[in-house]
Amino acid sequence: MGEMIVEDRLTALREAIDEVDTELLKLLNKRMELACEVGRFKAEKGVPLFHPGREELIFERLTKANPGPIAAESLRAIYREIFAASRLLQYVLQVAYLGPEWTYSHLAALSLYGHSARYIPCSTLEDVFEAVLKGKVHVAVIPIENSLQGGVGRSMDLLYESEMRVVGECYLEIAHNLCSTSSSIADLKHLYAHPQAIEQCRRWILGNLRHVEIYESTSTAQAAQMAKKDPIGAAICNLYAAHHYGLNILADRIEDQAGNTTRFLALSSQLNPPTGSDKTSLLFAVSDQPGALHAALEAFSDAHVNMTRIESRPNRLFPWQYLFYADIEGHVEDENVHKALDELRTKVTFLKVLGSYPKRDPKLPIRFEKEKLRQSDRQG
Numbered sequence: 232m233g234e235m236i237v238e239d240r241l242t243a244l245r246e247a248i249d250e251v252d253t254e255l256l257k258l259l260n261k262r263m264e265l266a267c268e269v270g271r272f273k274a275e276k277g278v279p280l281f282h283p284g285r286e287e288l289i290f291e292r293l294t295k296a297n298p299g300p301i302a303a304e305s306l307r308a309i310y311r312e313i314f315a316a317s318r319l320l321q322y323v324l325q326v327a328y329l330g331p332e333w334t335y336s337h338l339a340a341l342s343l344y345g346h347s348a349r350y351i352p353c354s355t356l357e358d359v360f361e362a363v364l365k366g367k368v369h370v371a372v373i374p375i376e377n378s379l380q381g382g383v384g385r386s387m388d389l390l391y392e393s394e395m396r397v398v399g400e401c402y403l404e405i406a407h408n409l410c411s412t413s414s415s416i417a418d419l420k421h422l423y424a425h426p427q428a429i430e431q432c433r434r435w436i437l438g439n440l441r442h443v444e445i446y447e448s449t450s451t452a453q454a455a456q457m458a459k460k461d462p463i464g465a466a467i468c469n470l471y472a473a474h475h476y477g478l479n480i481l482a483d484r485i486e487d488q489a490g491n492t493t494r495f496l497a498l499s500s501q502l503n504p505p506t507g508s509d510k511t512s513l514l515f516a517v518s519d520q521p522g523a524l525h526a527a528l529e530a531f532s533d534a535h536v537n538m539t540r541i542e543s544r545p546n547r548l549f550p551w552q553y554l555f556y557a558d559i560e561g562h563v564e565d566e567n568v569h570k571a572l573d574e575l576r577t578k579v580t581f582l583k584v585l586g587s588y589p590k591r592d593p594k595l596p597i598r599f600e601k602e603k604l605r606q607s608d609r610q611g
């Protein structure tokens with residue numbers, strides 16, 4: 232093909248793209264106007280503005296209707312930002328998370344609510360819970376379990392102690408890096424890291440950093456802040472923390488085990504409607520007698536409800552008694568789940584339904600990669 236023909240073809244294709252973009256812009260603005268109208272209507276009638284379930288229903292419908300070639304993950308990313316822009320016209324969604332900025336919790340929150348929400352870092356998990364309970368934020372994002380280390384005890388205790396609804400979940404790939412203002416591992420004398428990160432990179436640290444003294448930090452992002460102030464110090468943190476706190480990456484992906492994933496929960500004071508692909512979280516206690524747990528679990532098998540997780544935790548109010556945290560497939564309004572919970576209530580000494588929310592696939596965790604850093608620069 233001659234050079235002119237190539238140019239002509241490219242120009243024609245780009246003109247066609249320009250036309251589609253103009254059309255998309257018109258449609259996007261039309262959508263935003265409708266969302267504004269919904270916002271005004273809700274405000275007038277005193278209906279809560281934040282409605283996480285509606286977003287999930289839209290995602291769900293479009294994913295099913297999508298003929299391709301756009302990938303489901305791309306469609307979700309586009310809609311995450313459409314919702315964020317749409318919410319921004321109605322109000323600013325406030326999201327609390329365990330800070331400081333650029334912790335994995337921050338990344339999980341960003342993956343759930345997009346870049347137009349306002350993110351409020353809290354210094355403890357207690358403060359994160361309190362922010363929602365006191366109505367200072369619409370939603371909070373907390374870590375609940377890690378694929379290698381199991382449940383996050385403090386989050387589990389706080390779910391028991393507070394009145395909170397679980398309204399969403401997400402799985403985030405945990406990718407650790409050794410980051411420093413120094414450019415050589417040999418020059419390092421100090422390592423700042425969160426205890427869980429130390430645990431997850433233990434073999435790598437033993438193999439490469441035997442010469443350094445380890446200082447525990449309260450989060451991976453705090454480790455990055457400490458390393459920034461120490462010319463002979465390094466931190467274990469994510470790429471975003473390294474980038475935003477101005478650190479070099481001395482080694483990437485230093486976690487010992489591939490597939491390290493943390494599950495996060497979104498908490499709010501509202502209920503979600505069923506989407507057809509939900510999960511329900513609950514906690515319960517059984518009496519101290521033979522077969523009590525077995526009998527409780529039968530409630531699920533009898534109603535053909537699949538349990539995706541069960542974990543026990545000491546009951547801090549009653550020593551040597553235990554609480555069971557369970558996740559089951561389905562929504563509390565689904566018939567089989569309703570039936571299972573009715574039966575469960577007759578077999579347990581305590582039951583708290585934490586909430587139903589759209590189910591995510593643990594095998595498809597959110598990944599924050601290098602390429603996405605530029606985007607966070609523009610928007611973060």
Ligand SMILES: O=C(O)C(=O)C[C@]1(C(=O)O)C=C[C@H](O)C=C1
Pocket residue numbers: 266269270280281282283285286289313314317318
């Ligand atoms: O349906 C609503 O309740 C809306 O506020 C509209 C809308 C949308 O853009 O589709 C706005 C923001 C999202 O949170 C979910 C839905």
